[in-house]
Amino acid sequence: MRNDQKALRACLLASALLLGSVALRQDLGAQVIPVQYEELTAPDFVKAVEESNCTCIIPMGIIEKHGPHLPLGTDLLDARETAIRAAKREYAIVYPHYYFGQIFEAKHQPGTVAYSSKVIWDLLQETCDELSRNGIKKIILYSGHGGNSNFVRYFCNAQLEKRRDYAVYLFTPTSDSAAAASVKALRRTRDxxxxGENETSAMLVVRPDLVRIDQAKSQSGENQNRLGNLQNSFLGIWWYARYPNHYAGDGSQASRELGEVLLNNQVDQLVRMIREVKQDENALRLQRQFFDEAERPLETEQ
Ligand SMILES: [Zn+2]
Structure with a gap:
């Protein structure tokens, strides 16, 4: 049997055991195992793989300036908090601190760590490979950093470059009308x-001790539109042209209430996604079928 078939079978088996193991845990009153990868013992890791139905979330952050008032690791702290809260509601393993991504546009600001494109690609792929070697066959990318948006989508596309025994699922939140209405009612700034206001509000929930709200107006977060009339062009320098302070909006208007709405909405959507991914039997099966077809020699006419 091929490795990917074995992986699929193991995941399906784990799927069947899942409900049973939860019931067993409740019956025995057994200690709940941590969701954070780095907090698991090696024997508990084996149980965690089973409990999660071979599912791990990589909360992806970055180290970059966040205006004059938020910590460099804002995206990392935020993404991890979201993932940990969600995984505690629907069990999945949460990968350790991951702050390797696309952030060239902030190289002119103090503290930015901008690894090369080759390094961030290889590191993410090898992280997935290592997870798979350890029995994880369903990998959820949760990107908390806007600068990663194109990178993580292309990374997912490129998983079809060659046969793999795991599937990579990118978290793609949808707009929730109830949450959107609450956000609208609470928001004080337009742009x-x-x-800005949203991200600062979220940090007021996640790590209020690190928010220097009194500094939030010490630099401008206004769009400076320095590329002028280039309406139909995309350039790497677009962000610097608009926001040279690496700050967009006004964080001074943030509130904890808004942060709670934003964070809870992300957590709710991630919980739903984890549940769907754990139950999913199609992605790995279709990947295998796809490569069986792609690798079949072409029939040539005689
Ligand atoms: Zn951010």
């Missing part, structure tokens, strides 16, 4: 972006 909001990097380190």
């Amino acid at each position: 909001d972006g990097h380190a």
Whole structure:
């Protein structure tokens, strides 16, 4: 049997055992195992793989300036908190601190760590490979950093480059009308972006001790539109042209209430996604079928 078939069978078996193991845990009153990868013992890791139905979330952050008032690791702290809260509601393993991504546009700001494109690609692929070697066959990418958006989508596309015995699922939140209405009612600023009202509000929930709200107006987060009239062009320099302070919006208007709505909405959607991914039997099966077809020699006419 091929490795990917074995992996699929193991996941399906784990799927069947899943409900049973939860019931067993409740009956025995057994200690709940941590969701954080780095907090698991080696024997508990084996149980965690089973409990999660071979599912691990990689909360992806970055180290970059977040206006003059938020910590460099804002996206990392935020993504991890979201993933940990969600995984505690629907069990999945949460990968350790991961702050390797696309952030060239902030190289002119203090503290930014901008690894090369080759390194961030290889590191993510090898992280997935290592997870798979350890029995994880369903990998959820949860990107908390806007600068990663194109990178993580292309990374998912490129998983079809060659046969793999695991599937990579990218978290793609949808708009929730109830949450959107609450956000609208609570929002004080119109233009909001990097380190602005939303993101600062979320940090007021996740790590309020690190928010320097009194500094939030010490730099401008206004769009400076320095590329002028280039309406139909995309350039790497677009962000710097608009927001040279690496700050978009006004974080001084943040509130904890808004942060709670934003964070809870992300957590709810991630819980739903984890549940769907754990139950999913199609992705790995279709990947295998796809490569069986792609690798079949072409029939040539005689
Ligand atoms: Zn951010």
